[in-house]
Each structure stands twice: as C-alpha cells, then as structure tokens.
Amino acid sequence: MSKILVYDLSLAALTEQVVSWGEPAFRAKQIWQGLYRHFYESPEQFSNLPKTLREKMSESLEFGGLEPTLKLDSSDGQTRKMLFRLHDDRQIEAVLMRYDKRRTLCISTQVGCAMGCTFCATGQMGFTRHLSSGEIVAQVLFYARLLAAEGSNVTNVVVMGMGEPFHNYDNTMEAMDRLNDAEGYNFGARRFTISTSGLVPAIRQFASEKRQFNLAVSLHAASNDLRESMMPVNKRYKIEELVQACRDYVAETGRRITFEWALIDGINDSPEVADRLAGLLKGLLCHVNAIPLNPTSGYKGRPTNPQRAQAFKAVLEQAGIPCTIRMRRGIDIQAGCGQLATVASLDVVKN
Ligand code: SAH
Ligand code: SF4
Numbered sequence: 001m002s003k004i005l006v007y008d009l010s011l012a013a014l015t016e017q018v019v020s021w022g023e024p025a026f027r028a029k030q031i032w033q034g035l036y037r038h039f040y041e042s043p044e045q046f047s048n049l050p051k052t053l054r055e056k057m058s059e060s061l062e063f064g065g066l067e068p069t070l071k072l073d074s075s076d077g078q079t080r081k082m083l084f085r086l087h088d089d090r091q092i093e094a095v096l097m098r099y100d101k102r103r104t105l106c107i108s109t110q111v112g113c114a115m116g117c118t119f120c121a122t123g124q125m126g127f128t129r130h131l132s133s134g135e136i137v138a139q140v141l142f143y144a145r146l147l148a149a150e151g152s153n154v155t156n157v158v159v160m161g162m163g164e165p166f167h168n169y170d171n172t173m174e175a176m177d178r179l180n181d182a183e184g185y186n187f188g189a190r191r192f193t194i195s196t197s198g199l200v201p202a203i204r205q206f207a208s209e210k211r212q213f214n215l216a217v218s219l220h221a222a223s224n225d226l227r228e229s230m231m232p233v234n235k236r237y238k239i240e241e242l243v244q245a246c247r248d249y250v251a252e253t254g255r256r257i258t259f260e261w262a263l264i265d266g267i268n269d270s271p272e273v274a275d276r277l278a279g280l281l282k283g284l285l286c287h288v289n290a291i292p293l294n295p296t297s298g299y300k301g302r303p304t305n306p307q308r309a310q311a312f313k314a315v316l317e318q319a320g321i322p323c324t325i326r327m328r329r330g331i332d333i334q335a336g337c338g339q340l341a342t343v344a345s346l347d348v349v350k351n
Contacts, residue, residue, distance in 0.1 A: 003062040005087075006035065007141070008134030010178060021056050029183065031057070036184030039145045062087070065138045072333040079330035081340075082142065086111070086135060090128055092162055094139040095335045096146075103147055104156040107139040108340065109172050110163025115197050116232045117218075119262060121334070121341035122162045124298035130168040136175035144185070157187070159194040160216070162340045166194075166202035176213060189213050195260065200237040200245045207249040216258040216289070217246060221268050222276040230268075243280055250285045261290040262338065263304035263312065263325075274312045278319035288316055288323040294336035303328075 009017065015028035030048060034040040041064070043057040069091065070083035078098040085091055095106040113120070114127035140157060147153050157179075159165045165172040172194070179187045189212035196203065197218045206215065219242075221227035227234040234242075246257050259281065263269045277288070290312060292303035304312070309325045316323040330336055 003060055005065045005132065005134040005138075006031075006057075006061045006063055007065060007137040007178075008132050010174070011181065011183065017060070018053075021053070023053055023056075027053060032181075032184050035141075036179075036181070036186075039141055039148060041141075041145070065135055066092075066142060068142070072335070074330040074333045074335060076329065076332075079333065079335055081330060081333050081335035084139070084142075086131075092131065092135075092139075093335075093340045094143070094161055095330060095340070096143050097329055102155045103143075103152060104158060105140060105143050105154055106158050106161045106335075106340075107136060108161035108163055109136055109159060109165040109168045112341075113163050114167060115164050117197065117338075118230050119220075119264065119293060119296065119299045119301055120338040121296040121298070122338070124296060125341045130171060131163070133171040133174035133178065136172060137178055140179055140185075140187075154187070156191050156193070158216075159192065160337065164197055164199070166196040166199040166206070169202050169205070173209075173211070176211070193258070197231060197233050198237055198242045199233065200241055203242075203245045203249055207245075207252045210253065212255075214258065215249065215255070216260055217242070218260045219277075220260070220262055222273055222280050226268060239280070243284070246286070247284055256285045256287060259286055259288045260337075261288055262293045263290050263309050264293045264301040265304050265308075267301055269304040269308055269312055271311060271315050274315035275319075278316055278321055281321055282319070286321065288321060289326055290323060291326040291337060292328060294328060294331060294339050296339060296341075 011028065011032050014031060015025050018028040019025055034046045040046055043054040046054055066084040068082050069085045072081045080096045081093055083091055083093050090111045092108040092111055094108060097104045110130050111128035112125045113122045115123055117123040140154060144154050159172065176192055179185045180189050193214040193216055195216040195218060220230055224234060224238050227239055250257055290309060292309060293301055313323040313325055328336055
C-alpha cells in the first residue's frame with residue numbers, strides 16, 4: 001500500500017484517519033499543529049504523541065513529498081530557487097525572494113503548463129501533470145522551515161511559478177485553504193496572490209466563492225490578434241470576455257485586480273498599445289504590473305528598455321491607471337517570471 005502524503009489531508013480527513021486507527025480524535029489536531037505550527041517533517045519529532053501512534057503515522061503517512069535536489073542563489077543575494085523532486089521523479093521549482101521586510105515565495109501548481117504561452121519557459125516545456133494540494137502546501141512549508149531557522153517567516157505567497165493555477169483549480173484552492181487554517185499555519189488569505197492566464201469560467205467561479213486571496217490576470221496584449229499570437233488561451237476566451245469577467249469580479253468582491261504585462265521590445269510596449277490598454281481598463285479598479293520580458297531559450301523577443309518602459313507607464317498613469325514597473329529578480333539563476341522550467345535550471349548548473 002502506498003503512503004498518503006500527510007499534506008494532502010485536510011484536518012477533517014486527518015481526523016478520520018486517526019479515528020480509524022482507534023485513536024481519539026484530538027490527536028489529529030495535535031498532528032495538525034505539529035505539521036503547521038512547528039513544521040515537523042518526520043513522525044519522530046512528534047514527542048507529544050504516544051509511540052504507538054507515531055509508528056502508525058510512519059507506516060501510513062508520507063512526510064516528505066518534495067525532495068530538494070538543487071539550490072541556486074542569485075548574485076543579487078536576495079533570491080533563492082529550489083528544485084524539488086516529487087514522488088514520481090518529476091521536478092518542480094519554487095523561489096524565495098527577499099525584499100526589505102518581505103519574504104515572498106513564488107510556488108508552482110503543475111509540472112509544466114498546458115497553456116503554451118510562447119514567451120514562457122514553463123509553457124515551452126508543455127504539460128506533464130497537476131500537483132496535488134499537498135505538493136503545493138509542501139513548497140510553502142519547506143521555505144517556512146528554512147526561514148524559521150533564521151528567526152524569520154514567509155510574508156507573501158504568489159502562485160506564479162510553474163503551471164496555470166486555475167487549470168488545477170480544486171487542488172490549488174485546497175492548498176491555500178489548508179495554509180490559511182487558523183488552527184494550523186494561519187497564513188492570511190490577503191497575503192496570497194493567484195495569477196491566471198485568463199480562464200474565464202474559473203475567474204467567475206473564484207469571484208463567486210468569495211475567498212480573500214488576491215487575483216492577478218496575465219494580459220500582455222490589448223488586442224485579440226496580438227494576444228492570440230502570444231497566448232493560445234485567447235483563442236478560447238477573447239479579451240473582451242476576459243475583461244468583462246474581471247469587471248464582474250471587482251463588482252462582486254470589491255477587490256482590486258492586478259494585470260500583468262511582460263514588456264517586449266517592439267511588440268507590446270508602444271505608447272499606442274498603452275493607450276489601447278488604458279481604454280480597455282477604463283473605470284476598472286485595477287493596477288498594472290509591467291515587467292520587462294525575462295529571457296527564455298524558446299522565444300526570440302527582447303525586453304523593453306527602461307526609458308520605453310517608463311513611457312508606457314506614463315501613458316497609463318495619465319489615463320488614471322496605476323502602473324508599476326517591476327524589478328527583474330533572479331535572472332541569472334532563471335528564477336524570474338516565466339523562466340521556471342526544470343530543464344533550464346539544470347542547464348545553469350552545467351554551465
Ligand atoms: N500561469 C499563470 C501563473 C504563472 S506565470 C499565469 O500565466 O498567470 C507568472 C507570470 O509571469 C505571468 O504573468 C506570466 O505571464 C509571466 N511571464 C511568463 N513568461 C514571462 C517572461 N518570459 N518574462 C516575464 N514575465 C513572464
Ligand atoms: Fe502557463 Fe502562465 Fe507560462 Fe502561460 S505564462 S505558459 S499560463 S505558466
């Protein structure tokens with residue numbers, strides 16, 4: 001019998017498991033707190049539990065799930081990327097970015113991605129499989145342990161690593177809910193940001209479920225022709241339909257939405273494009289996060305230069321749309337947005 005990954009279990013499921021072993025239900029909560037408050041990663045660490053229970057835990061439950069196989073630190077001194085091996089030998093990546101007081105994690109939800117965005121390394125590698133909720137949770141716990149050892153903690157989590165979180169909707173939401181649980185890790189819902197390439201039905205579902213996680217939408221183009229050439233998802237959900245779903249999300253939740261925009265030289269960075277974008281987003285409670293394109297092996301486009309990026313921002317701001325030009329982080333270790341792909345990271349080691 002293969003073991004169950006302990007991070008795949010909700011508190012209710014863990015309680016059922018513990019009761020099926022003939023143990024009192026309150027033991028489940030003790031295990032829960034050991035996992036999510038003390039970050040225990042093996043049954044032996046649960047010294048508050050009877051030995052017989054710890055034995056049952058080791059027989060039936062898997063406490064690893066992610067085996068770190070490679071650690072890459074950026075020359076900026078602030079960015080670390082880890083490569084993890086999963087139980088089936090597939091690999092994923094998760095990144096820690098240290099800002100002034102913030103400790104932000106960028107985590108993955110799939111091995112690869114099915115959406116095929118041309119400029120993204122994960123899209124270029126294709127789709128292998130969804131991550132389970134526990135495999136998503138385990139990425140956060142890995143860094144929570146690392147930071148706890150230095151007296152620090154995770155302050156923000158962005159679901160912007162490998163994969164399209166809304167293509168793996170249920171597991172992603174379960175993972176976030178588990179980390180949000182007040183009796184466990186108690187990570188504030190508003191400290192999570194989920195980014196989607198624009199799966200309209202999932203955006204509508206997310207709006208109706210009223211979770212407090214922040215939502216970001218990867219837009220990158222303001223016309224269907226251009227967006228379709230960069231993001232195949234636009235063939236299914238056109239820009240007008242996507243922006244309408246975003247407007248409805250804001251109306252329903254009262255929450256601001258973030259639009260992501262990779263600035264690509266000569267492609268989507270002209271003042272005319274910025275003007276068109278401003279028209280599209282007029283009156284919408286939003287913010288545009290623009291980031292000069294990060295290089296990937298399978299895409300020829302070049303990043304916009306800083307002057308041109310500032311001009312793009314100025315057009316939006318004149319139209320009343322707040323825009324930030326984001327710093328590029330961890331480019332040397334291919335830990336920047338859209339650079340996550342296990343094949344690419346192994347190349348870094350070889351070089
Ligand atoms: N699949 C989700 C989340 C992961 S990608 C999504 O697409 O939204 C995280 C962000 O990085 C997205 O906004 C994505 O469009 C952007 N991105 C992808 N490739 C990039 C690149 N080469 N340079 C800059 N940003 C990129
Ligand atoms: Fe997938 Fe996002 Fe990359 Fe597009 S940008 S291929 S949706 S990970």
